[in-house]
Structures are given as C-alpha cells and as structure tokens.
Amino acid sequence: MAVAAPPLPAAPPSSLETAAARLALLLTRGGSDLAEASGRGDLEFEAVVGLRPLPPRPAPADAWAVDGGQALVADGRCVQLVVTRAARVRFRSGRCVLEDEGELRAAVLGPAEAAVARSALQLPGLASDCAVDVNLLRDRWEWDAVERCLFEAEPGAIVLVDGDLQPDWRIPSTFLASLLERAGERGVVLVGVTKHSSLSRGGAPLLGQLEVEAAELFGDRARWWAPLARTRPDVGYGLQVVAARLDPDARFAFRVDLPGDVDPEPVLGALAALCDDAGFPGYPYPLAVADRLAACPRWLRQEVRMQLEEHFHRAGVPPQVRERAFADRHDLMERS
Amino acid sequence: MSSEAGGPSVTRGRLFGKNVLEGEFRAAPDEDLFLGELLVGVDEGTGRRYLFRVVDVTYGTEHREPGWAERVAGTLLGDDDRGEAGAHPLYEQSRRTYRIARCRCLGYLTPDGFDFRKPKSLPTQFSRVVAPQTTDFDFLRGRMGDLPVGRLRSGESEVDFAVGIPGSSLASHVGIFATTGMGKSNLLQVLAGGVLQSQGRYGLLLVDPHGEHRSALARHPWATERLRTYAARRLPNTNTLRVSLAELSVDDLRTAYDWSRPQEEALFELERFYGSTAGAGLAWLLPFSQLDDLAPFREIDLNGRVALNTLQVVHRRARRIVELDCISADPNLSVGGAIVRDLTQGKVVLVDVSGLGSTEEVLVASFLARRILDEWSGAYLDEPDRHERMPTVAIVLEEAQRVLSSNRDRESNVFPRVAREGRKFKVGLCAITQQPKLLDDELLSQFNTFFILGLADEKDRNILRGSSKQDISALGTEIQTLMPGECLLANLAAPFAVPAKVHLWSEVCRTTPPPPAPRLAAAPNVSALVD
Numbered sequence: 125m126a127v128a129a130p131p132l133p134a135a136p137p138s139s140l141e142t143a144a145a146r147l148a149l150l151l152t153r154g155g156s157d158l159a160e161a162s163g164r165g166d167l168e169f170e171a172v173v174g175l176r177p178l179p180p181r182p183a184p185a186d187a188w189a190v191d192g193g194q195a196l197v198a199d200g201r202c203v204q205l206v207v208t209r210a211a212r213v214r215f216r217s218g219r220c221v222l223e224d225e226g227e228l229r230a231a232v233l234g235p236a237e238a239a240v241a242r243s244a245l246q247l248p249g250l251a252s253d254c255a256v257d258v259n260l261l262r263d264r265w266e267w268d269a270v271e272r273c274l275f276e277a278e279p280g281a282i283v284l285v286d287g288d289l290q291p292d293w294r295i296p297s298t299f300l301a302s303l304l305e306r307a308g309e310r311g312v313v314l315v316g317v318t319k320h321s322s323l324s325r326g327g328a329p330l331l332g333q334l335e336v337e338a339a340e341l342f343g344d345r346a347r348w349w350a351p352l353a354r355t356r357p358d359v360g361y362g363l364q365v366v367a368a369r370l371d372p373d374a375r376f377a378f379r380v381d382l383p384g385d386v387d388p389e390p391v392l393g394a395l396a397a398l399c400d401d402a403g404f405p406g407y408p409y410p411l412a413v414a415d416r417l418a419a420c421p422r423w424l425r426q427e428v429r430m431q432l433e434e435h436f437h438r439a440g441v442p443p444q445v446r447e448r449a450f451a452d453r454h455d456l457m458e459r460s
Numbered sequence: 461m462s463s464e465a466g467g468p469s470v471t472r473g474r475l476f477g478k479n480v481l482e483g484e485f486r487a488a489p490d491e492d493l494f495l496g497e498l499l500v501g502v503d504e505g506t507g508r509r510y511l512f513r514v515v516d517v518t519y520g521t522e523h524r525e526p527g528w529a530e531r532v533a534g535t536l537l538g539d540d541d542r543g544e545a546g547a548h549p550l551y552e553q554s555r556r557t558y559r560i561a562r563c564r565c566l567g568y569l570t571p572d573g574f575d576f577r578k579p580k581s582l583p584t585q586f587s588r589v590v591a592p593q594t595t596d597f598d599f600l601r602g603r604m605g606d607l608p609v610g611r612l613r614s615g616e617s618e619v620d621f622a623v624g625i626p627g628s629s630l631a632s633h634v635g636i637f638a639t640t641g642m643g644k645s646n647l648l649q650v651l652a653g654g655v656l657q658s659q660g661r662y663g664l665l666l667v668d669p670h671g672e673h674r675s676a677l678a679r680h681p682w683a684t685e686r687l688r689t690y691a692a693r694r695l696p697n698t699n700t701l702r703v704s705l706a707e708l709s710v711d712d713l714r715t716a717y718d719w720s721r722p723q724e725e726a727l728f729e730l731e732r733f734y735g736s737t738a739g740a741g742l743a744w745l746l747p748f749s750q751l752d753d754l755a756p757f758r759e760i761d762l763n764g765r766v767a768l769n770t771l772q773v774v775h776r777r778a779r780r781i782v783e784l785d786c787i788s789a790d791p792n793l794s795v796g797g798a799i800v801r802d803l804t805q806g807k808v809v810l811v812d813v814s815g816l817g818s819t820e821e822v823l824v825a826s827f828l829a830r831r832i833l834d835e836w837s838g839a840y841l842d843e844p845d846r847h848e849r850m851p852t853v854a855i856v857l858e859e860a861q862r863v864l865s866s867n868r869d870r871e872s873n874v875f876p877r878v879a880r881e882g883r884k885f886k887v888g889l890c891a892i893t894q895q896p897k898l899l900d901d902e903l904l905s906q907f908n909t910f911f912i913l914g915l916a917d918e919k920d921r922n923i924l925r926g927s928s929k930q931d932i933s934a935l936g937t938e939i940q941t942l943m944p945g946e947c948l949l950a951n952l953a954a955p956f957a958v959p960a961k962v963h964l965w966s967e968v969c970r971t972t973p974p975p976p977a978p979r980l981a982a983a984p985n986v987s988a989l990v991d
Binding site: 401 | 528531532535536540548550552
C-alpha cells in the first residue's frame with residue numbers, strides 16, 4: 125500500500141526575496157504622504173502636488189553655475205588630508221565666457237585638527253565646537269563661490285548651484301539669509317538643481333511618479349513643473365522647492381530650489397532655456413560644465429599625493445612612517 | 461594639401477597613444493582628416509620628425525557615459541523629424557567631441573633631416589602633429605627613380621613632390637592592380653611616357669589587345685623618335701605585324717591555348733612527323749592545315765597514334781592560326797627580329813593586336829616574350845659587354861592572370877620563366893590585372909614593384925598584402941577608397957608604400973617638352989681640324 129509522503133515545509137523566503145517584495149510594494153502601492161529621506165524634516169509640503177505646464181522663456185543673458193568637488197588624498201583614518209575646490213562657470217548669451225575650476229584647497233581633518241580646520245574656514249558664527257568634515261569644507265567654499273558669483277553677476281542673472289539651496293547644516297543660517305538678501309537686492313536669482321532627489325511619496329521616489337503623471341496629463345514631450353514644498357523660514361522669505369521637467373527630451377525631472385519670494389514659473393522658464401544641450405537635455409548645461417571643472421579625478425589625487433610625498437621628504441618623514449600611516453590596506457590586502 | 465614650405469606649422473592634433481609602429485592622435489572635431497594622409501609628429505625633445513600615415517579616423521568624446529553620443533544623435537534626429545532642427549544645440553562641441561586618427565608610423569627623420577629611419581622608438585607623448593613640409597620628403601627624392609608616374613599624395617591632396625620608380629626596377633617586374641576605371645591604362649601610358657623619354661636606357665613591349673594605346677601614345681612629343689607601333693590589321697602610321705610560322709614554337713601554342721594531354725601528344729607527334737621537311741618552328745602548321753581528309757593521314761602517316769577527334773581539334777586550331785592576317789608562311793619574314801631590334805635601341809614597342817582573339821593575342825605575346833628573353837639571355841651568356849649596354853626591357857601583359865595563374869602549364873609557358881629568370885637578363889614583366897587573386901602566389905612574390913589602384917575585392921587586397929615589398933597590412937581601407945588615378949606604390953626603393961596621384965596622360969603629353977634636336981654632325985673639314 126502506497127503511503128503519501130508528507131508535504132515538505134515551504135522554504136522561508138530569502139532576504140533578497142523579502143527585500144524585492146517590499147520594494148515592489150513601495151513602487152506600486154501609491155500613497156500621498158510626502159517626505160524627504162534625508163530626514164532634515166524642515167520641508168513643509170504642499171497639501172496637493174499640482175502639475176503645471178511650463179512655457180519656455182528666453183535664456184537669461186547672464187548665467188552662472190557653481191559646483192564643488194573633493195578628494196581624499198591621504199587616509200590615516202584618525203587623520204586625513206583632503207582637497208576641495210569650487211568651480212565657477214559663466215555663460216553669456218549662450219557662450220561660456222568663464223571657466224574657473226577654483227583653487228584646490230587642502231585641509232587636514234581629524235579629532236585633533238578641528239580647531240585649525242574651523243579657523244581656516246573663516247566663517248563668522250560657526251559654532252566653536254562644531255566638527256569639521258569634508259562636506260563642511262566643500263560646502264563652505266562652494267557657497268563662497270556662490271557669493272562671489274552674486275557679486276559679479278548682472279541684474280537679472282541666474283546663479284545655479286548643484287544640489288539644494290541649503291548649505292551644510294553647520295553653516296550659520298545668517299550666512300544664507302544674508303546671501304539671499306543680497307541676491308534679491310541685486311536682482312539675481314539663486315537656483316539649486318538636484319539631479320537625484322530623495323523626495324518621496326508613499327515611500328517611493330516622488331519625481332519618478334510625477335514624471336509618469338505628467339506624461340499622462342501633458343504628453344511625453346512636455347515641459348512642466350509642480351510646487352512641492354517650502355522650507356527654511358529662518359532665512360528671509362525662505363525657500364521653495366519645486367519639481368520640474370525642463371526640456372521636452374529630458375530623461376528626468378529634477379528637484380529645483382528657489383528663493384521663497386520669486387515667481388517660479390518665469391524663473392523655471394528661463395532656466396529651461398539653459399537646458400537645451402543635446403548632450404543633456406533637461407539639465408542646465410552651465411552646471412554640467414561646473415561639475416566637470418570641479419571634479420577631482422584620480423589623476424588629480426595622485427598628483428597631490430606626489431606633492432605631499434615631496435613635502436614629507438623635505439620634512440624628513442621616513443618613507444616607512446608615511447607608508448605605515450597612509451597605506452591603503454584595502455588595496456594592499458587582496459580581497460577575495 | 462597644407463604642406464608648408466617653412467614657417468610655423470598649424471597643429472593638426474596631439475599624439476596621445478599606441479606604440480612604436482602605430483600612433484593615435486586627437487584632433488578637433490572639425491579637423492578634416494583623410495585616410496592615407498601623411499602627417500608629421502614633431503618630437504620637440506629629440507628633434508625627430510615622425511612620419512605618420514592616417515589609416516583610420518573615428519569619433520571621440522569627453523563624455524564617458526555609455527551611449528552618450530548615440531543619445532545625442534537621437535536627440536538631434538528627433539529635432540529633425542519634428543522640423544525643429546537646432547532646438548538642441550550641442551554646446552562647446554569643439555571641446556566635448558573630437559576626432560581620433562589612427563596612424564601607421566612610417567619612420568622618422570633624424571634631427572638633421574638627412575636620414576629617414578624605420579620606426580624603432582616612440583615619439584614623446586602629446587607631441588604636436590602637423591602637416592608635413594616639403595622638406596620632410598627630401599629623403600625620398602633620391603629613391604623616386606627616373607620613371608616619373610605622378611605626385612606624392614597625402615589623403616586627397618597632392619604634394620609638390622614627384623613620385624616614380626627607377627627604370628632598372630622594370631627588370632624586377634611591375635604589377636599594376638586595379639578594378640575597372642581606376643586608371644590602369646592611364647598609369648601604363650604614363651609609365652610608357654617615362655620610357656619614351658629615357659634616352660634609350662629602357663625598352664617597353666606593350667601588347668595592346670584593345671587598341672586603346674595606339675593613338676594615345678602617339679600624342680607624346682617623343683613618340684616620333686622613340687615609339688614603334690605594329691598592328692595586326694591595317695592601321696595608319698603603323699608597321700604591319702606579320703609573324704612567320706617559322707618563328708613560332710609549340711610552346712607558344714601551349715601557352716596560348718588550353719590543350720588536353722592527348723592534344724599535346726598530338727602536337728609533338730605532328731612536329732615529329734613534319735620534322736625538317738616543313739621548315740622551322742610551326743611552319744608545319746601550313747601543310748597540316750591544308751589537309752582535306754584527316755582520316756587517311758591519321759591511319760597512314762601517323763600510324764593511328766593519334767585519335768581522330770584529337771587530330772580534328774588540332775587541325776581546326778591550325779587552320780585558324782594559319783588564316784590569321786598577322787601570320788605568314790614566309791620564313792623570311794621576321795617581325796620578331798624587328799621588334800627585338802627596336803627594343804635593344806630602347807624604344808617603346810606597341811603591338812596593337814586589336815581584332816585578334818584573346819588566345820591569338822597570347823600567342824603573339826608569348827612568341828615576342830620568348831624572342832626577347834632569348835635575345836637578352838643569349839647576350840648575357842655569350843656577349844656580356846653587349847648585354848651591359850642593352851636597355852632594361854619590360855613586357856606589358858594585360859589581363860596577366862591569363863598567363864600567370866597557378867594552373868598554367870609552367871613547363872611551356874614563357875611568362876613564368878621571365879618572372880623567375882628575367883631579372884638577371886634585364887627582362888621584366890609588367891603585369892596588369894583586375895584580379896591579382898588569380899595570379900600565382902610564387903610568381904607574384906617575384907614582383908618587386910606594385911602599383912595598387914582602387915581594388916574593391918578583399919581577396920585581391922589580401923593577396924597583395926602577402927606579396928608586397930612594403931607593409932600594406934593596415935591600408936586595406938585606403939586601397940578600397942582610392943579614387944581613379946590614386947595609387948599606392950610599393951617597391952624596394954621607398955621605405956614605405958608611397959601614396960601617389962598618377963599624372964593624367966593628357967597632361968604629360970601637354971607638358972613634356974619635345975626631344976632636343978639632334979646635334980649636327982661636324983663638317984668633314986671641321987672634324988679634320990679637331991683630329
């Protein structure tokens with residue numbers, strides 16, 4: 125007599141299966157709760173995200189772009205040598221008239237170096253005990269470059285910043301408030317463009333959802349924008365955050381930050397006119413140039429490292445001491 | 461051509477990569493670079509000037525993002541489709557995009573500019589790439605010989621620099637390879653023009669199957685003195701081509717016609733039968749062709765040793781040969797002797813065989829080639845002083861694959877013999893063909909000079925690649941894209957395959973000055989004074 129074997133217990137799902145199922149749910153379930161994954165929590169979202177067509181406007185006669193770059197040159201873990209720079213680009217009437225890759229600034233970071241590093245930032249109002257890391261260094265000089273752009277820009281100009289309009293949290297809000305005030309006085313608009321935003325709705329990336337909705341609403345080849353939130357009431361009129369697709373051929377929509385007191389549509393329309401480069405439709409071309417200039421590629425790191433070695437040599441630091449301090453263990457110890 | 465005779469050179473690019481034999485340089489996106497263009501890498505550190513030949517040009521971009529260029533093209537194409545061309549400009553295209561030229565390093569000029577050496581070192585990275593100056597080719601001047609064919613070509617531009625071959629290299633055989641319409645005939649005429657002007661140093665036998673060269677060569681200012689034309693039919697200003705049967709041999713028959721083994725046996729049988737009674741050479745073809753009834757001849761005279769149908773084939777061919785206008789039964793006629801005499805005087809002999817069939821044309825060419833080889837080899841062996849004074853001669857073969865293919869009977873065929881042995885006797889072949897792939901590899905390797913014009917067939921290019929005396933392995937694309945009149949000249953004299961633009965024959969005729977008037981002989985009384 126045949127006896128049926130008892131069914132095997134189902135294998136528990138793998139962690140990947142569980143994770144994939146969760147992601148699938150997030151991406152498809154919808155939802156209305158807006159959030160920013162960075163957790164700063166200071167965005168006051170619109171109750172309803174309303175998509176609007178974006179009519180193009182002429183490009184600003186004067187457009188600036190600022191971006192920062194950084195590189196870790198020597199890493200002793202407890203002490204590091206980093207370099208940063210902030211690049212500035214100016215476009216007038218569609219032509220690039222200034223490419224300034226910015227001064228390469230070196231700094232030593234580490235628990236024992238904070239006081240010197242803070243002092244080197246030359247930033248009034250900086251908390252006397254705040255930690256200094258590479259993000260603060262890069263942001264400090266990037267916003268310094270923004271400040272210089274504002275000073276040199278013609279009235280009616282746009283100054284583009286890579287990322288949102290919020291400097292590192294350690295930079296005193298008075299700095300941004302003063303900057304926005306002076307920009308307003310000079311008729312210059314600061315615009316932050318974030319390539320990959322962490323804004324979400326229902327736990328899923330917000331901008332991707334808006335791209336789909338806008339395509340249904342306006343068609344595949346539409347420029348559009350949508351107000352999303354306001355933030356930083358502590359600085360003048362605060363800031364407003366919008367989403368915008370800035371070219372009919374843009375692959376992505378971006379988060380755009382604007383001063384709270386400007387009318388977004390004309391600014392975005394003018395910004396769109398800077399986003400018609402065939403190489404990157406939908407992204408402001410001046411920012412792409414600034415990004416290239418600010419980058420600190422591998423060869424630059426190696427060059428600085430060689431200069432550092434030269435200094436070590438002159439200072440009489442034995443090679444084995446340098447080696448033990450800064451050798452990259454990951455490079456040396458082959459990982460399987 | 462932006463060849464500059466001094467002054468600062470405009471930078472065409474900057475070298476960035478590759479190895480001793482190859483170079484890669486970056487150029488502006490609108491830099492007009494051509495396949496085959498000759499450029500110079502200026503090594504400021506060593507003072508050397510590296511000569512490069514462009515073998516390929518591609519696009520380059522600063523953007524490392526995969527598919528960037530395709531996407532840009534897609535965006536622009538989309539604009540075009542919508543009638544919105546220009547909606548998406550590509551800002552700063554000259555910085556973001558560029559061209560990459562892949563080059564063959566041909567060698568380098570030593571800092572003093574006198575020596576040209578094969579590449580054995582690497583120019584300094586990022587050296588400037590400039591257009592060559594005329595002086596960069598001075599090293600070639602002594603190697604371009606005394607038979608001019610054209611001007612140096614760089615890409616599609618001509619350089620004011622004469623290109624040619626040494627006449628002595630005719631003896632080591634010349635190949636002219638091109639598809640139809642690429643300029644073979646013009647090149648041949650230009651070569652013949654050089655021989656006409658060579659003051660008797662060289663001779664050329666040109667068997668012209670289509671009658672295309674007769675009136676063209678006659679236009680050359682030196683033709684009256686140095687050109688002799690023979691024609692198989694009645695044509696004005698030509699000598700009559702009458703070949704005596706006595707001058708022909710069974711080997712000529714075997715070269716011209718395809719014979720089966722029994723048919724060859726029949727030829728030997730007939731030659732043996734007629735023996736000395738009919739006269740020398742192929743004189744026996746006449747009585748044989750006049751036989752009305754082959755059956756009794758076969759039965760009685762040949763003792764049935766030859767099959768009747770075999771005999772009928774030979775008979776048919778014999779009658780056709782005997783009935784040709786250019787064939788004579790008169791043993792005293794000797795056009796071969798006249799032609800050999802013309803060639804020993806360093807003339808161009810044009811034999812117009814238009815009107816003859818292809819096999820009869822080969823028959824005539826075979827006979828003449830054999831006469832020439834016999835004459836020159838005889839002099840070499842028996843009269844070395846006379847041989848020393850004899851000009852170097854070349855025998856031009858159109859559609860050379862007919863007699864130089866690997867399946868031709870080598871034993872009887874005179875042309876492979878010329879290819880293998882002719883050099884030491886100062887007798888060379890000038891083989892012209894559209895299909896070098898059909899030539900015998902071993903025979904092709906005897907050819908030291910190649911004129912390669914446009915060749916579309918890759919197999920043809922490959923066969924030449926294997927036999928060329930210079931490395932043309934990277935030049936496949938260039939050969940494929942050669943325009944009519946453009947050629948590559950590969951020989952032992954030049955250190956690389958020289959790109960050239962062949963002169964137009966009409967220009968050669970227009971610009972060549974007439975030969976100097978012969979010097980008047982001194983009057984007897986004056987010569988007495990001199991004595």
